[in-house]
Amino acid sequence: MHQKTGFPPRPLRGVRAVYARQAGCPSDFADVTVDFEPGEEGVAFESSADLSLRGDATPEELAEFGAAVADGVREELAALETGTTVAVAVVLRAIGVHAMDSHPGAFHRAGRLAVRNALSLARPPAGPERLQSSPES
Template sequence: MKSDTATFPPHPIQGVRAIYARQASCPSDFADVTVDFEPRETGITFEIAADLAVDGDDDPAWQAECQAAVEAGIRDELTQPATGFSPAAAVVLRRMRFHPVDSHPRAFRQAGRLAVRNALAAAHQPPRAGIERQG
């Protein structure tokens, strides 16, 4: 039986950049990520690229915590019932940029959510690399 629910992404969407930057007080929020979304049959997989580019941080434990936050944000956003699609995505984290004071897992979680929104906006456009939006 064929489902009436479309899957996301409909085609590869590479180089999706999401910058979450808020300057409300001190400390502020800052996270900058670049991810690829590739179609798969069902569900969501998340992986870290072997050649992950990291700018602004050299603590592997802190990076891992922020990577997990990106994944959580992506999963949160992709599984929202209101999206109207069934997630079928392989997501690859390609780049992370940190600020020495303002970066934290909560900001990276928001960047993950924003990356999905940016990819959704690009889903109905012809495939291209380098999608960037700020939130």
């Protein structure tokens, strides 16, 4: 019997995810910083009122990119192993765009990557390795 675990186990703030792929033209670029806060069961997503923008984007593009991040976050969280209860409020804090290479697909991938990065941060740190004691002479 597996014990249920929750995500996130604690606030995970300032989680950055950069998705950059250059394989010709066009390329892919998305840079996001999000907070993962424990919340109600499920996934609540919002953009911060003081969202930091690196680069230039219209309000319509920002809305489209933010929606793509939210979709990527939800998709990645839905793929977590059985027994994980997701109860999270996700806040988009910063977004970086490139004039030519940013598009919704790149931000979707960045949303998925942000969850993976948060999961890595949520794992308990490995304890210090135990040193072998040498016999005293």
